[in-house]
């Protein structure tokens with residue numbers, strides 16, 4: 134048996150089509166959602182990612198507000214730019230592109246973001262709301278990658294309710310935060326968070342209905358770690374040089390052999406990445422809708 138593919142590119146396109154309609158409905162009420170980005174320095178990779186986010190916005194009708202600062206910007210310069218985005222009424226949600234240059238206190242910058250404009254959903258206030266309001270409807274921005282993973286799986290008809298989920302990797306953007314969503318009453322998954330200090334990784338993953346591989350270790354999830362019929366989501370992003378072409382390419386955490394045992398596998402690229410971007414747009418539209426309703 135070969136696993137079916139959790140197609141992130143197609144699912145993100147479907148979500149963008151839905152968002153286009155919601156943006157049009159907001160426009161009819163005189164509201165235009167706007168995504169702000171703050172890019173510091175001229176790292177080509179970061180510049181490329183930010184450009185991609187603005188292309189996504191243009192596709193669904195979200196306005197773009199771009200702030201750029203040179204690589205030698207001070208803590209004060211960066212904080213002033215965040216305040217400008219907080220105060221700009223055209224900006225209904227924004228992100229500070231990470232990483233920030235060395236020597237900048239990233240936590241201080243991120244904590245300055247207005248939590249109601251936090252398009253990444255990673256502001257301490259919003260993570261705190263998820264912890265404290267576990268049985269209440271969500272009315273705050275959600276972390277994009279965890280939300281994207283859940284949408285990707287559920288939109289392929291896979292039911293996560295009651296599932297045993299093993300998360301590999303304790304990074305803030307995925308490992309630490311996805312359990313906050315999966316253990317809400319409407320999903321009711323049981324979540325195990327594994328990390329580099331886990332004594333026996335295979336013992337956990339072999340019992341999992343769903344594996345979320347977010348370790349950033351190429352190929353760490355091999356077929357012998359996967360229960361037959363399990364769902365495997367590949368979140369890890371490493372770069373490697375292709376020996377044949379000599380070009381740099383994305384390598385995930387999931388070994389190709391897993392496709393012979395799993396029921397569903399997300400490709401990488403083409404899986405979680407496009408979903409993360411779609412959820413960033415969703416957060417901006419959600420926020421604009423809340424604003425329009427208030």
Ligand SMILES: Nc1nc(=O)c2c([nH]1)NC[C@@H]1CN(c3ccc(C(=O)N[C@@H](CCC(=O)O)C(=O)O)cc3)C=[N+]21
Pocket residue numbers: 182228229230231232253277383401402403404405406407408409410
């Ligand atoms: N404040 C902030 N928020 C972020 O969300 C954020 C950030 N900073 N800094 C950098 C990382 C990286 N990130 C990606 C999102 C989507 C793809 C993506 O769509 N990738 C494509 C292909 C990419 C390729 O082939 O290189 C895919 O997976 O199919 C990649 C990377 C968001 N980040």
